[in-house]
Amino acid sequence: MNTKGSPLLTTRFTEELRNQNLRTWEAAVGHQFVKELFDGSIDDTVMAGYLTQDYRFLDAFLALIGAAVASADTLEARLTLARFAGEVAGDENTYFQHSFDTLGVTEELRRETPNTAATTGFQALFREAADTREYAAILSVLVVAEWLYLDWATRVSHPRPTDPVHADWITLHDYPGFHELVAFLRAELDRVGPQDRDTAGDFFGRAVDLELAFFDAAYAHPLTEAGREVVR
Ligand SMILES: Cc1ncc(C[n+]2csc(CCO)c2C)c(N)n1
Numbered sequence: 001m002n003t004k005g006s007p008l009l010t011t012r013f014t015e016e017l018r019n020q021n022l023r024t025w026e027a028a029v030g031h032q033f034v035k036e037l038f039d040g041s042i043d044d045t046v047m048a049g050y051l052t053q054d055y056r057f058l059d060a061f062l063a064l065i066g067a068a069v070a071s072a073d074t075l076e077a078r079l080t081l082a083r084f085a086g087e088v089a090g091d092e093n094t095y096f097q098h099s100f101d102t103l104g105v106t107e108e109l110r111r112e113t114p115n116t117a118a119t120t121g122f123q124a125l126f127r128e129a130a131d132t133r134e135y136a137a138i139l140s141v142l143v144v145a146e147w148l149y150l151d152w153a154t155r156v157s158h159p160r161p162t163d164p165v166h167a168d169w170i171t172l173h174d175y176p177g178f179h180e181l182v183a184f185l186r187a188e189l190d191r192v193g194p195q196d197r198d199t200a201g202d203f204f205g206r207a208v209d210l211e212l213a214f215f216d217a218a219y220a221h222p223l224t225e226a227g228r229e230v231v232r
Pocket of ligand 1 (some may be wrong): 054057058061088092144145149172175209211214
């Protein structure tokens with residue numbers, strides 16, 4: 001028996017959700033983007049486009065964490081989520097600024113680059129989840145965004161690439177605090193999700209679909225060298 005009094009061998013709720021989306025989940029975690037990030041062969045135009053879109057993702061994501069802080073049902077959870085928001089606003093933002101400089105992605109170019117459908121889809125999903133004001137719905141989206149990234153970053157045992165733009169993107173999704181964060185978010189969804197099964201399953205599934213679409217979009221919409229200021 002575990003602490004909730006369930007038999008040990010029952011599947012965790014978050015595991016169940018992942019199993020329901022396993023094909024798409026595996027396609028995202030084993031994506032060409034992940035392979036090329038680890039072996040350092042990813043094209044700068046692909047990385048520049050990906051990070052330009054992901055910075056918009058980060059903005060909407062921070063708003064979603066705010067909704068999680070507002071809807072959490074315990075002080076402990078609220079404190080953890082608030083600290084998480086602080087981290088996202090710190091280290092993650094620094095990585096983006098350094099990488100845009102290295103890849104020659106100017107603010108102007110970022111302004112002129114339209115959203116891909118996946119970015120717009122994520123922004124809409126984040127807003128929809130936040131607007132439910134339901135902790136389980138919000139957590140379902142947060143769990144996918146964090147757990148799927150932890151999964152790809154930890155699954156491959158290859159040595160880290162040497163380029164900091166590549167290596168630091170992996171490290172941001174595989175350090176002890178991030179493992180703890182994913183453990184916390186999953187435990188929270190395991191706790192509150194089963195009371196809200198349909199909503200949780202709906203938001204979780206749509207988030208997994210978008211994660212795969214987001215990787216695909218990086219190859220469909222590279223930021224061409226002509227548009228960038230520094231071509232390395
Ligand atoms: C498409 C996409 N999905 C998930 C993440 C992962 N992620 C999103 S915000 C954030 C900050 C918390 O550490 C992390 C890790 C991403 N970057 N881009």
